[in-house]
Amino acid sequence: MKGRILLIEDELSMRLGISHALRENGYDIISCEDGNQGVNLLGHERFDLVITDLRLPGLNGMEVLSKAKEMYPDIGVILITAFPEVETAVSAIKQGAFDYISKPFTNEALLIVVKRYFNYRKLKQENVRLRETIKGRAQFENIIGESSVMKAVFDLINTVAPTDVPVLIRGESGTGKELVANALHNLSERKDKPFIKINCAAIPENLLESELFGHEKGAFTGAVQARKGKFEAANGGTIFFDEIGDMPLSLQVKLLRVLEDQEITRLGGYKGIKVDVRTIFATSKDLKEAIQEGTFREDLFYRINVVPIHLPPLRERGEDITALIEYFLKMYSTKYGKNGLNISPDAYKSLLAYDYPGNVRELKNAIERAVLLSTGSQIYVTHLPSVFRKMAEDLPCISEDLPLEEGVKCYERQRILKALEQTKGKKIEAAARLGISRKVLWKKLKELNIDI
Ligand SMILES: Nc1ncnc2c1ncn2[C@@H]1O[C@H](COP(=O)(O)OP(=O)(O)OP(=O)(O)O)[C@@H](O)[C@H]1O
Ligand SMILES: [Mg+2]
Structure with missing residues (x-):
């Protein structure tokens, strides 16, 4: 019909x-x-x-x-x-x-x-x-990205998530490698199966092996009971090796073998145990360099670098900074019951001008802190960590793009902020340094929206 x-x-x-x-x-x-x-x-x-x-x-x-x-x-x-x-x-x-x-x-x-x-x-x-x-792809809801690089990353995630190919995520600390790893698992058919993370940098070399492969009873002193490792725990699901570049060479060989055979042997054990796991790796190190230096095996590199996903540092994706500011502002003002909170133009400028060595994590923490510290309806430069305040001072007031009046204000603001910093926020002293009266300083603080 x-x-x-x-x-x-x-x-x-x-x-x-x-x-x-x-x-x-x-x-x-x-x-x-x-x-x-x-x-x-x-x-x-x-x-x-x-x-x-x-x-x-x-x-x-x-x-x-x-x-x-x-x-x-x-x-x-x-x-x-x-x-x-x-x-x-x-x-x-x-x-x-x-x-x-x-x-x-x-x-x-x-x-x-x-x-x-x-x-x-x-x-x-x-x-x-x-x-x-598209909603099903909403795992991306928590990964913000407006830049073309990030959009390409989203496409790549959508393409490879449903497959079992190994993925190697590269990027500086705080660029979102773990978020991407989560998305890859959540968008795969394995999403209802375990997602096991292992941080190769955080576990001492002698423990890592038994962590990964488990051990049989009596495998070493103190091994009073047999124990499953992460590979067995991840069976049917995904295993995520964070900081794979920090895995000791001795284990790299063993890992390579497991990846090739999809089979592990517990420490002190002799029989192989089949495992069905999808592997995802992340590194903030340059693995090619590590190969040159002899700390990373080339054969393992080729085995895990089937699909590389590179997350560029935040300072190289300006569009994302704006989107992330809005996202974190909303997130934290809701969390801390400060809905409607705004960012002052100066604070905004400082946020945009900063180079974020700590990438998204640093921006996220800065906004959370600012939301917590703000007392009124605006976030001011003074609510940002001091590295951002430095940016505010360095803003080029003499740029010819600025109308004269703005340039003058900008310069006044710089001088005042500097004086306040040098006097640790003592207004009387700052006014004296600037050669103005306390009253004039007050007026200017208000005019220039400096909240201190
Ligand atoms: N694109 C993004 N959108 C929203 N939040 C993000 C984004 N990228 C990173 N974050 C947030 O920044 C923080 C750091 O991200 P994540 O832990 O994934 O980084 P990482 O690359 O694994 O860092 P590290 O190398 O230090 O482990 C997390 O709180 C994460 O939620
Ligand atoms: Mg991480």
Whole structure:
């Protein structure tokens, strides 16, 4: 069946003619002769489309339209109007009718409108489905990125997440490597299976092996019981090796073997245990350099570097800084009950000008701190860590892009902030240093929005 249609038409010959034509064309059709009956039927059965005459006994076509839409906002309604009722027809469309057709019309003409409706409906449903799929990708909701590099990263994540290929995520500290690893797992079919993280830099060399592969009873002094390692724990899911560059050489060989055979041997054990795990690696080190230096095995590198994802430092993606500021501001002002908090233009400038050696983590922490420290409705430079305040002082006030008045203000602000810093915030001393009265300093602090 192509679709289920309710026809409300009081004229018998028309009702029979239309019903016949639609049925012949594969539609499932129920008809009745007055508006009340029609609405009653709607209340009892599910229809995709209502075709209703405008002039009807009982409820008229407009009333049927509004009742039908009230009951099923998604239902289609086509009105049949007599020639002079075009005005009404137009207002019907405004109220949600799909279309109207004026008498006299041929069955073919009506069929075209009906077909058009079902095409539209199909498109709309596809659209909804598409949007759902995109929502399914909402794991990206917590990874903010407006820059083209980050968009390319999102595409890459979408492409490789559903596969089992190893991924190597590279990037400075705080660029979001762990977030990406999480997204890769969450967007894969393994998402309901374990996601095991192991930080190769944090575990001492002699423990790492048994952490990874487990051990049998008696494998070493103190191994009173057999124990599963991370590989076995991750079975069916994903294992994430953070800071793989810090893995000791001796273990690199063993890891390579496991990756090749998908089989581990517990410490002190002799039989191989099959494991089904997807591997993700992250490093903030340059592994090629480590290979040169002899601290990383080249064969392991080629094994894990199947799909490389590079996260550039934050200072190289200006668009992301703005987006991240907004995101973290909203996140923390909600968290700390300070909704509506703004960032002063100067503080904003400092945030944009900074070079973020600690990348996103540093920006995130700076905003959290500023939200906590702010007392009014604005975040000022003074709420930012001192490295940012330095930026404020270094802002180029003499730039010819600045209107003179702005340049003067900028310079005043710099001098005042500097004086306040040198006097550890003591205003009387700062005023003396600047050669102005305390009162003038107060006035300027207010004018320049310096909150100290
Ligand atoms: N694109 C981003 N959008 C939102 N938050 C981000 C983004 N990138 C990083 N963060 C946040 O910054 C912090 C650091 O990110 P993450 O731990 O993933 O970095 P990392 O690269 O693994 O750092 P490290 O090398 O120090 O382990 C986390 O709190 C994370 O939520
Ligand atoms: Mg990390």
